[in-house]
Amino acid sequence: MDILLQNCRIVDPISGRDDTGMDIEITSGKISAIGKNLKSKAPLKNLNGAVVAPGFFDMHVHLREPGQEYKETIETGTRAAASGGFTGLCCMPNTDPPISDPFVVSYIREKAKNNLVDVEICGTMTKGRKGEELAPMQALSDAGIKMISDDGTAVASAEVMRRVFEYGKMFDFLCTEHCEEPTMTKGTCMHEGKVSTKLGMPGYPSVAEDIIISRDILLAEYVGGVRFHVAHLSTRNAVRLVREAKARGIMVSCEVTPHHFTLTDEAVETHFANAKMNPPLREKEDIEAVIAGLQDGTIDCISTDHAPHAAHEKETDMMSAAFGIIGCETAIGLGLTNLVHTGKLSLSKYIEISSANPRKLMKLPPIQIIEGASANLTIIDLNNEWTFSKQDIHSKSQNTPFIGTKLKGRAIGVINNNQLLWRQ
Amino acid sequence: MTRDLLGIRQLSTDQITDLLKRSDGYFRHLNSTDPFPESDLLKGRTVANLFFENSTRTRTSFELAEKRVGATSVSLSMQTSSVTKGESLIDTVKVINAMKLDCIVVRHSSAGVPILLRKHLPETTRIINAGDGAHEHPTQALLDAATLLEKLGSIYGKKIVIIGDIKHSRVARSNMLLLHKLGARVTMIAPLTLSPAYGAEVFGVNIRHEIGNELQDADAVMALRIQTERQTQSLFPGLIDFRQRYGLTPTRMQNTNSFILHPGPINRSVELDDETADSEKSVIYRQVMRGVAIRMAVLEWLFEN
Numbered sequence: 113m114d115i116l117l118q119n120c121r122i123v124d125p126i127s128g129r130d131d132t133g134m135d136i137e138i139t140s141g142k143i144s145a146i147g148k149n150l151k152s153k154a155p156l157k158n159l160n161g162a163v164v165a166p167g168f169f170d171m172h173v174h175l176r177e178p179g180q181e182y183k184e185t186i187e188t189g190t191r192a193a194a195s196g197g198f199t200g201l202c203c204m205p206n207t208d209p210p211i212s213d214p215f216v217v218s219y220i221r222e223k224a225k226n227n228l229v230d231v232e233i234c235g236t237m238t239k240g241r242k243g244e245e246l247a248p249m250q251a252l253s254d255a256g257i258k259m260i261s262d263d264g265t266a267v268a269s270a271e272v273m274r275r276v277f278e279y280g281k282m283f284d285f286l287c288t289e290h291c292e293e294p295t296m297t298k299g300t301c302m303h304e305g306k307v308s309t310k311l312g313m314p315g316y317p318s319v320a321e322d323i324i325i326s327r328d329i330l331l332a333e334y335v336g337g338v339r340f341h342v343a344h345l346s347t348r349n350a351v352r353l354v355r356e357a358k359a360r361g362i363m364v365s366c367e368v369t370p371h372h373f374t375l376t377d378e379a380v381e382t383h384f385a386n387a388k389m390n391p392p393l394r395e396k397e398d399i400e401a402v403i404a405g406l407q408d409g410t411i412d413c414i415s416t417d418h419a420p421h422a423a424h425e426k427e428t429d430m431m432s433a434a435f436g437i438i439g440c441e442t443a444i445g446l447g448l449t450n451l452v453h454t455g456k457l458s459l460s461k462y463i464e465i466s467s468a469n470p471r472k473l474m475k476l477p478p479i480q481i482i483e484g485a486s487a488n489l490t491i492i493d494l495n496n497e498w499t500f501s502k503q504d505i506h507s508k509s510q511n512t513p514f515i516g517t518k519l520k521g522r523a524i525g526v527i528n529n530n531q532l533l534w535r536q
Numbered sequence: 537m538t539r540d541l542l543g544i545r546q547l548s549t550d551q552i553t554d555l556l557k558r559s560d561g562y563f564r565h566l567n568s569t570d571p572f573p574e575s576d577l578l579k580g581r582t583v584a585n586l587f588f589e590n591s592t593r594t595r596t597s598f599e600l601a602e603k604r605v606g607a608t609s610v611s612l613s614m615q616t617s618s619v620t621k622g623e624s625l626i627d628t629v630k631v632i633n634a635m636k637l638d639c640i641v642v643r644h645s646s647a648g649v650p651i652l653l654r655k656h657l658p659e660t661t662r663i664i665n666a667g668d669g670a671h672e673h674p675t676q677a678l679l680d681a682a683t684l685l686e687k688l689g690s691i692y693g694k695k696i697v698i699i700g701d702i703k704h705s706r707v708a709r710s711n712m713l714l715l716h717k718l719g720a721r722v723t724m725i726a727p728l729t730l731s732p733a734y735g736a737e738v739f740g741v742n743i744r745h746e747i748g749n750e751l752q753d754a755d756a757v758m759a760l761r762i763q764t765e766r767q768t769q770s771l772f773p774g775l776i777d778f779r780q781r782y783g784l785t786p787t788r789m790q791n792t793n794s795f796i797l798h799p800g801p802i803n804r805s806v807e808l809d810d811e812t813a814d815s816e817k818s819v820i821y822r823q824v825m826r827g828v829a830i831r832m833a834v835l836e837w838l839f840e841n
Contacts, residue, residue, distance in 0.1 A: 305733060306738050309733050312670035428624055428625050
């Protein structure tokens, strides 16, 4: 794949670069030249000042394969990710069967090979995500697993979690916990607050999330040297707990989803089950807290928790409906609209938390926009004003509350693995 | 646009007053020893009562109301039907609706189901909410208001106490909304574990956790049914403890002239002692009679024009 990208704004937070009017020549998938007014035999693409950034990485995606191909497949999920502006992702292990053994890992790798999108794979912490016995960590590590999680549920037993940290530490796994105290959230379908009271729906209190974060911070501190990552944190106290733990030198990191910095529990009144997710949408004060956490570095990265579900699993009553929404194709639009254009995050910081930081946590090599490097790029039109519609969805599922949402800024192309995809 | 009764929230004060007034005529017939006059108000109309959650009294009340306004009515107990065969809620309701229904009366354990069905059914099918989760039970609140109106003459400015498991009660929610709209002063009494989060703010009512002197100047007190399963969820220590703190015992009812309401079924010696339930101030059977009249009025209102 050869191309000359003309008139780019190169923003690379690692090197601190932010240069406009640049040309990038790519030859056979590698950056062969960077400069102004380059001459090249490669086909030309004038970007008219669009941002060229290191490829975005989404470390929390449910590809649903194997087992739930009616919701999503590796093919459709990676297409959605690429179309949304991601060149890499990590898929979560709550598949059927779960990613508890190396055969499932090989199956996914086989399906994901030759893809524009790099697919990293998260293994389970415990066998079958049951929270009882440790997953075969040696075999998972040998299969190239870098992150483990029982995502969808927390490891309920503190004793088992301690052993996950102890055993997982030997492989330097990123131990990602879905922080939810199960006895407090049983039978709930939304955040416990004014809206749940108004609607008469059983509520999931913030403290149920905070309790497991506290427990795991203490366990991580006690075990020492283990890398504990909080998946999709959503509460103000969660941000505070992680901030304090980081200040105490504990190796804890965390991520937030675009919907948790965009919507509150009030969205349930209009979007019903398309606003049902786990953790649930919280309150205005929680949005303010997670944005402050992104600003001061408490929150390391933005992940989508892309969770496709078939229409019939969402178009039902709130109690029966499945948790989660698709997110890959709205993530960058929501990030730019709500964080960058509002002045809450600089563009460079936003790119750092979307690209460099998740790769660092996943122990992947950093992406550099330099001559000789493989081209792994996300191309963004910052000022493109658009309304998200069903036609924008490449995922197999359409469960999202953002249809009809006006956004400013979107990915217009991605380049990776000697492949290129432009938004039509 | 056709009308629905999804909740008290969607009704204006005028609509509430209108429904209460309409029900009075039906109530007079019910309260008389003469045979109920035949009506063909809803002749040719078909109403289906879909009860996804168990109910005897509400279902019977709806069935009688439907028959007395001349509708063809059918009741389905959904726990024992296709739902257990894995059919989705929407599919089930759409299939039944395809048998040409004009109205669906729905009860479901999950809050929001009537609103969900409104999105999926043609506008020509009217929907009546017969209770959805802990959300709303509008005909219950209307029948309670009709009873209060009869006994108190007016609702504006009156002090109404609602006591018991407020948190899980759709009866409490619909009543709070309705009484607030009609200008009553509402006080909720419940243990902290059975009080809704931010209830005072959300519903504009007073919330107390003990009875104190609240009954003394009350015009009416409405006791809610306590479900024994709440005990196993650690929401209260037991029925004896509940009666000790919140039971309407003769001692507690001594210093008040308030009327006594209960949506039923009553746990005797828990929410109400026998002396309270059967006292002259108890209007529990009035509520039941008013229930049929209100449901007839609602049906009449839905099919007007």
